[in-house]
Amino acid sequence: MTKHVTHTMTYDAPASEVYAMLTTPSFREEVARRTRVESVTATVTEEGAGHAVVIDQQQRTQGLPSFAAKFVGDTMQIVQRERWTGGSHGDIEVTIPGKPGEMSGTAQLVEKDGVTTETVELDIKVKVPLVGGKLEGLVADILVRALETEEATGREHLSR
Numbered sequence: 757m758t759k760h761v762t763h764t765m766t767y768d769a770p771a772s773e774v775y776a777m778l779t780t781p782s783f784r785e786e787v788a789r790r791t792r793v794e795s796v797t798a799t800v801t802e803e804g805a806g807h808a809v810v811i812d813q814q815q816r817t818q819g820l821p822s823f824a825a826k827f828v829g830d831t832m833q834i835v836q837r838e839r840w841t842g843g844s845h846g847d848i849e850v851t852i853p854g855k856p857g858e859m860s861g862t863a864q865l866v867e868k869d870g871v872t873t874e875t876v877e878l879d880i881k882v883k884v885p886l887v888g889g890k891l892e893g894l895v896a897d898i899l900v901r902a903l904e905t906e907e908a909t910g911r912e913h914l915s916r
Contacts, residue, residue, distance in 0.1 A: 759880040759892035761899055764873055765907035769914045771867035774874060775843045777913055778863075779807040786913075787906045788813050794831065809838040809846075824894055828855055838863070848878060856883040857895065876903060 767774050777783050784798035788811060796813040812835050817828050833853050840846040844866070850859040861878035878899065882891040 757881075757889045757892060759889070759896050760877070761880065761896050762875065762877045763900055763903045764875045765903065765910065767872045767874070767907075767910055767914055768870070769872055770870055771844060771865045771872045773914060774865055774872045774910070775840070777910060778838075778846075778874075779809060779840060783909070783913055784809065784811050787902075787909045790905050790909055791902050792816075803839065804841070806839065806841040806843070809836075809840065811836040821894070824891055828852070848876070850878075856888075857881065857891070859895070859899070 779800050781798040781800050784800075785796050788796035788798070793813040793815045796811065798809065798811045800810075801808050812833070814831055814833055816831050817824070818830075820828070832855060835851050835853065837849045837851075838846045844864065846863040848859070848861050848863055852858070857880070859878045859880050861876065863874055863876045866873050866875070880892045880895050880899070882888045882895065884891060
């Protein structure tokens with residue numbers, strides 16, 4: 757099974773400023789810290805006309821339902837890779853090394869009248885018999901909360 761998530765974030769800023777924010781390591785690390793990760797490292801490198809963003813984080817699994825915790829253990833590493841091209845399109849891949857889950861999709865920035873909308877679309881796949889769909893739903897809920905935190909942090913960041 758696969759769970760599809762679409763989430764839209766809106767920023768009162770031009771797309772170029774939102775793109776600059778999304779390709780700034782300190783911003784990505786601030787977002788991760790606000791989602792209460794144990795540790796995070798964000799790196800950004802130029803890649804052609806765009807940027808490659810890698811966010812490597814360790815997260816405690818405390819608070820997860822027991823059926824989920826038994827698959828991931830006490831902590832889990834999450835590696836998010838984004839390839840941004842042309843300042844408005846990013847391909848996203850999220851892996852949990854050594855665990856049976858992954859996400860992939862895109863982020864798209866669209867500016868209209870100085871307001872930028874970022875639409876993130878991700879497919880969540882957990883390859884575990886019987887409870888995979890339940891785990892995908894749990895991951896989708898966590899993902900949406902993380903994107904809400906990113907939007908709130910981004911709005912603060914852009915207003916500085």
